[in-house]
Amino acid sequence: MSELFHVGQCPSCRQGWLILQRNLSNQDIYAHCEECELGFITPDDLVPPLNGFLTVLDKYDYETENPTQEEISRTVWANFIVKEVP
Numbered sequence: 178m179s180e181l182f183h184v185g186q187c188p189s190c191r192q193g194w195l196i197l198q199r200n201l202s203n204q205d206i207y208a209h210c211e212e213c214e215l216g217f218i219t220p221d222d223l224v225p226p227l228n229g230f231l232t233v234l235d236k237y238d239y240e241t242e243n244p245t246q247e248e249i250s251r252t253v254w255a256n257f258i259v260k261e262v263p
């Protein structure tokens with residue numbers, strides 16, 4: 178089973194974890210809330226006013242996979258608090 182990494186609680190709904198996901202169409206690693214389906218491309222997008230995008234829209238219809246800790250360490254999320262989802 179692959180590991181999941183999150184960068185804290187969703188600042189929008191305050192219910193879901195922001196799970197890091199890799200967009201396989203452009204290789205971006207972004208944070209995705211599984212509760213409200215918002216995505217955040219960079220840590221700055223998590224700061225009010227929030228700059229999230231609704232991941233369920235058709236134009237965001239792409240394949241994703243769970244990035245490894247090594248891959249995360251090479252992105253803008255590297256210095257963010259990343260924890261493994263239990």
Ligand SMILES: [Zn+2]
Nearest residue numbers: 187190210213
């Ligand atoms: Zn949310």
